Amino acid sequence: MFGGRAPVLVLSQNTKRNSGRKVQVENINAGKQIADVIRTCLGPQAMLKMLMDPMGGIVMTNDGNAILREITVQHPAAKSMIEIARTQDEEVGDGTTSVIVLAGEMLVTAEQFLEQQIHPTIIIRQYKQALEDMVSLLEGPLSIPINKSDKTAMANVVKSCIGTKFIGKWADMAVKIALDAVSTVMLVEDGRTEIDLKRYAKVEKIPGSSIEESEVLYGVMINKDVTHPKMSRCIENPRIMLLDCPLEYKKGESQTNVEISGEVDFTRMLEIEEEHVRRVCEDIIALKPDLVITEKGVSDLAQHFLLKAGITALRRVRKSDNNRIARACGATIVHRTEELQESDIGKGCGLFEVKKLGDEYFTYLTKCTNPKACTILLRGASKDVLNETERNLQDAMQVARNIFLNPRLVPGGGAIEMAVAHQLLQKATHGPYRALAHTLEIIPRTLAQNCGANTIRTLTALRAKHASHTDTTKPCCWGIDGESGNLVEQGPDGVWEPLTVKLQVYKTAVETAILLLRIDDIVSGSKKQGEKNEPPKPSQVAEGHE
Structure with a gap:
């Protein structure tokens, strides 16, 4: 592949290279800065961020993922922190703020051990062990089942x-x-x-x-109106046909040249077009549908034939909308009218109507008997x-x-973090393991800070509550009331969170901290402006053996 030679690594004069402890400290600082931006967005008393996008629009939100999507950062470690919020959002859809705050705190905690000349690999090993213990605790005694029918x-x-x-x-x-x-x-x-x-x-x-x-x-609502003004706009229990083909004459696929030598030829061409459209419409009319929805166009001639048969047509519907309609009313999307069968017709929709909202017309397909799709x-x-x-x-x-x-839940309001931290501290033998247990307390601490409560006093009281909890079969439910900052026990009507979200938060936060601690070198080979693409000097080339 390389013509018999080993690959060449070129280190030019402008290749910037930072390595070792300095890079780790930089990565930790970058993660901390991202966490500091997001920290005030945790809890019911969260502050909003006003974001200006390059087009001049504004976004006001306290959703961690939405904020990070709009932020532009240069540092690669900060970019990876932003990426974990996106991962969290795509996986479980919640906990984006918590995961950033936790990951940032875990990185800051690791810094003290790096200063003590402890090798990153030892810290990583302890972090991994702590994560395994966290997962087993959450899946075991610290979560409770919930009845889905309640x-x-x-x-x-x-x-x-x-x-x-x-x-x-x-x-x-x-x-x-x-x-x-x-x-x-x-x-x-x-x-x-x-x-x-x-x-x-x-x-x-x-x-x-x-x-x-x-x-x-x-059912489904789409931003469409009927193709012809005389077509019916309200049909009860319609027979719905879904198509993925045009109801118009098919143009040539590539550049098509047609030579016409006489007047008769042109007339014959128009007749062929008309025959094709009529044949397509006859295939449709044979099955007596009330409503035809196609993803492609509907020609004026086809509209004429369908209108005569009392059929309503919608055209150029998005593929995603068509799939939703198919699932809601039990129809099958057909790609060629010749293949239409009675079984392809959807009969599960109770009402088709076109309504005007504001300045636009919307088509409603509602009152479906067994809709497996919905529109909010x-x-x-x-x-x-x-x-x-x-x-x-x-x-x-x-x-x-x-x-x-x-269907498993864990207590919210920082209660589960304190419970996990308390259990981990009882097992802890090594420094990094203990430190990771303490980092979990950042969630209740941040909740207290955002309420304006006395953080030290509140956390000390919360630790005491968890230390005095002796029942190992169920979690200690004492947490922080996000509204007032006081201690509160999460009862049946309290704040509870899905186990899936918490597991994903801990896994993502710990694994990101581990990933960033593993980095000991950042090499960027960006060219300076105006620099010519000169061949490297011999001293700048590190060549493998042939």
Whole structure:
């Protein structure tokens, strides 16, 4: 591959190289700075950040992932910290702020051991051991099961997730929307539960009216109007046909040249086009559908034939919307009209209607008998309010999804962090292991700080509560009330969090800290402006043996 020669490493004069302890300290500082930006966004008394994007738009949010997406950083370690918030959001949809705060604190804790000349590998080994113990504690005695059919208990858990967010004022409505959406989309097949929120729970944001008028539609809503003004706009129990092919004459695939020598030839061409469109429409009309939805175009001639047969048509519908309609009404998307069968027709939709909201027309396919897809209609005063509401609602739906998939809970308000820290400290023998246990206390400490409480006094009292807890079969539920900063015991109506979220937070935070501690060299070979691409001097080339 290299023509018989070993690969060549070129270190030019402008290649910047930092190594060893200096790089580790820089990485730790970068992680700490990112954590400091996010720290005030934890808990119900969280502050908002106002972000300006390059286009001049503004975003106001306290969602850790949304903030980090907008921040531009240069340092590679800071970029990897931002990446973990994205990972956390994609995996479980919640805990993005906690994971950054924890990872930053774990890095800062490691710094004291690096100063004592302890090798990073030893610190990493202790961190890994602590993570294994954390996972076994969380999956064992420190989490409790929840009954998925208990609506009140499920609602309390989702409510605790959105209590810290902007949408907290309308918590009951948001919880109902989240639970309804998740239970609608849930599909159980062969003992396996699948909840695909991204694909089948679409959020439609329409400015105007108030947030209280938001609702879950058991079916699909799309921003389309009928193709012809005389077509029916309200049909009960429609027979729905979904197509993925154009209802118009197919143009040549590549550059097609047609030579016309006489007037008759041109007339014959138009006749062939018309015959093709008529044949396609006859295939459709034979099955007597009430509504035809296609992802491609519908020609004027096809509209004429369909209108005569009393069929309503929608065109240029997105593929993702078509898939949702197929799942909601039980239809099959057909790619060629010649292959249409009675079994492809969707009969599961109760009502098709076109409504006007604001200045635009929207098609509703609702009252479905067994919809496995839904649309969440969000109303609000402005686009900023709607965007923030959508971000919060996505978190709520992800939390509901996590409980349905893994129905185990841990106490919130910093209680589980203190419980895990207390258990780890009893096992701890080495410095880094003990230090990692202490880092978990950053979550209750930050909650207390954000409330304006006396941090030292509150944490000392909380430690005492956990130290006096003797029942090993269940977790100690004493945590911090995020509103007032006082100690509170999380009862049945308290703050509870899904086990899945906590496990992911700890795994991601510890593994990121380990990854950044492993780095002892940063090499960047960027060219200075105006520098010519000159061949390297012999002294700058490190060559392998031939």
